[in-house]
Amino acid sequence: MKKQGIHVWLLALAVLLGIAVGLKQPPKQVAAADNRLQSVFSIDAGRKYFSVDQLETIIDRAHTDGYTDVQILLGNDALRFMLDDMSLTVDGKTYTNDAVKQAVLAGNQAYYNDPNGNALTQADMDAVLKYAAERDINIIPVINSPGHMDAILTAMTKLGINNPAFNGSKRTVDLNNDTAIAFTKALLQKYVSYFKDRVTIFNFGSDEYANDVDTGGWSKLQQTGTYRKFVAYVNGLAQMAENAGLKPMVFNDGIYYNDRTDFGTFDQDLIVSYWTAGWFGYDVAKPEFLANKGLKIMNTNDGWYWVLGRMSGNLYSYETAVASLKSKKFTDVPSASSTVPIIGSVQAVWADNPSAKLDMPALLKLMDQFSTTYTAYMPRPADYSKVDAALATVPRQLSQYTDASLAKLEATLNAVIRGKKANEQATVDGYAQAITAAVKGLQLRGADYSQVDAAIATAKKLDRQHYQDFAAVDAAIAAVKRGLDITQQSKVDAMATAIQTAIKGLALKPTPPKAPTPTTPEPAPKPTAAAPSKETNKQPPLPSTAEATTPALMLAGASLLASMGLLYWRRRETD
Structure with missing residues (x-):
């Protein structure tokens, strides 16, 4: 071609x-x-299974409502996204693809056996990412650790890792269990590698450490000195993301908990998703403190939170989410006493009770209201x-x-x-x-006249004097109309055919008869000795020309004269 x-x-x-x-x-x-500023809609597709169609519906509305990003929690208590290759090698031991998948799927069922589905496939996620990119929506994946790991902890136990959970917690990995931590990091590396070059931000969660047991919580970690390991763990995840060209993000509650800096310094490239100012006995660092440490703030004000199934009530209900739209500015960060620089704001819908029915019309309406309220930013x-x-x-x-x-x-x-x-x-x-x-x-x-030109060239090479009538060829050539475009190619082809047909129909002029030319008589054949003829009554034919007999007669005469002379000479000698 x-x-x-x-x-x-x-x-x-x-x-x-x-x-x-x-x-x-x-x-x-x-x-x-x-x-x-970024405007982010966050959906909890970790606890509750969301289909590709449902996620694409949310992405569509995010696009039309002016959001820049959709954050999808894929690992949050359950892990609802399976890569094609889930095989892991941890501390020299290899866990096969099938073994890891079966263990994680079993973990999801143990957490909540969602009748709508267990986990998205890699092909599903490929489709979601493509769909979002076509609508200029960035996807922010979330796989939470070291807390909210229920399904992964179950999977580790099924794979033979002993005591992966922290002190009786159902959802938090033990930072002191080196094998469990190595397994978790290896698993996260798989997902970071997949999302490399596909997204910009990767959220590692890192919130609510072992809040489901009395022995847990950030304060207990600090009391035991284990908080130092948490700092190192988060920094390791941040480096993992940065090595892949991604920006690491975590929730705020565990970062510099209680303004403590004596356990180490967090990676300054961290984005802190600031969602809570804490509560009694839960003393998180203030947003100003984190900003002064050089960390970027993503405003994730929990006043905008809606937990599916809660249409009314005082805690994260649909009513409170709508009410907060009237009372909060787009830039209002929880507990901030001054203006805190932010990179954007997040509206989030959660599935704390994964069995609660998804009310998609209500969800989309909430997105519309958020967009309308903060249209200056969206x-x-x-x-x-x-x-x-x-x-x-x-x-x-x-x-x-x-x-x-x-x-x-x-x-x-x-x-x-x-x-x-x-x-x-x-x-x-x-x-x-x-x-x-x-x-x-x-x-x-323009139409292609090459066949026409070739036919005309053939006609010009012919000597018209040899043909009875050249008029048909002349007429076909004269009928050629130049300047037609390609849509009239059939007409041009017909012109070429007409010329070719006229040439084939030419008849040569008849050849005139030639005048006879005089011929020279052929010489008579030389006499040859012949066998005696059986027909004795026939006379031999006479020579037909003198030219054929003269030499023989002359020779015979000469011989006769010579004989007579010799005879005469001998007689004289005798006398």
Whole structure:
């Protein structure tokens, strides 16, 4: 295939897919690109199973409502995302893919056997990420540890790891169990490697350490000195993310708990998802303290929290979430006494009771209300319907147009940038106008006259003097109409056929008879000795010409004279 043919084919394919060359950009961090705060919707798909369709519905609404990101908790008590390869090697021991998968799935069932599904597959997540990228939505994956690990702890036990949980906790790994920690890190590394180059932020959770037992909690860790191991653990996860080119994020409650810095320094590249100011006996560091330590703050104000199934009540109900929209600013960080710099804000829906029914209409309505309330921070996307309509007018058969006009069309397609906001609607409409003009400006290629020219060349090589009538050929050539475009190729082909047919129908002039030419008589054959003829009554034929007998007669005469002379000479000698 010619280079030009390949180019045209690719351009046509792009149009058929509803995009054009250059329209699709890789996932980006919108806040960094647009210099505005991130607006994140978070969904707890760790405790409760969410299907691909449900996640895509949320992503669609996030796009139309002006969110920049959707955070998906995949590991939160349960672990509801299975990679294709879950095999692990820990401390020299290999756990096979099937063994790890079966153990984790069993852990999910032990936590909550969700009738809607157990876990997303890697193909499912590939689809979700692709769907989000096409709508300029960043995905923030969350796999929580060292707390909220119920299913993973069950899996470790089934795989033969002894006592992985902290002091009777059902959901928190023991930081003093080196094998359990190594297993957890190896598992997390699998997920970090998968999300590398697919997302920008990876959330490791790291909240509520062993809050389900009296011996747990951050204060107990600090009392026993184990908090130092927590600092090292979080820093190790942060480094894991950074090595993959990702930004690490954790929830705030365990970071510099009670403003204590004597156990070590947390990685300064951490993003702290600040959700709670704490409560009696739960003394978390204030947002100002964390900001002064150089940590970035993602405002995850729990005033906006809704726990599925709680439509009313005082704790994380639908009512309280809606009420908080009226009382809180987008930048209000829990317990902040002053303005704290943030990189964005998060609205979250949780599934503390995974059996609670998902009310998708209510969830989407809550997203709409959040977007409407904070519209100054969440500009809606520009309307690309005119662009899409213009794209639909691009002809499918682009190979019939000239290179110059195709180049102009391609330039307009490449100029389209998706993901612009409503305040740039005029620019987006300009894309549509440019595409429409380029389509109207497409110029058809000229028809192919090569067969016509070849037929005419054949006719010119013929000597018309040899043919009875050359008029049909002349008429066919005279009927050729130049300047037709490629859509009239059949007419041009017919012209070539007409000339070729006329040439084939030519008749040669008859050849005139030649005048007879005089002939020279053939010489008579020389006499030869012949056998005696049986027909004795027939006379031998006489020679036909003198030329044939003269030499013989002369020889005979000479012989006779010589004999007579010799006889005469002898007689005289005798006398």
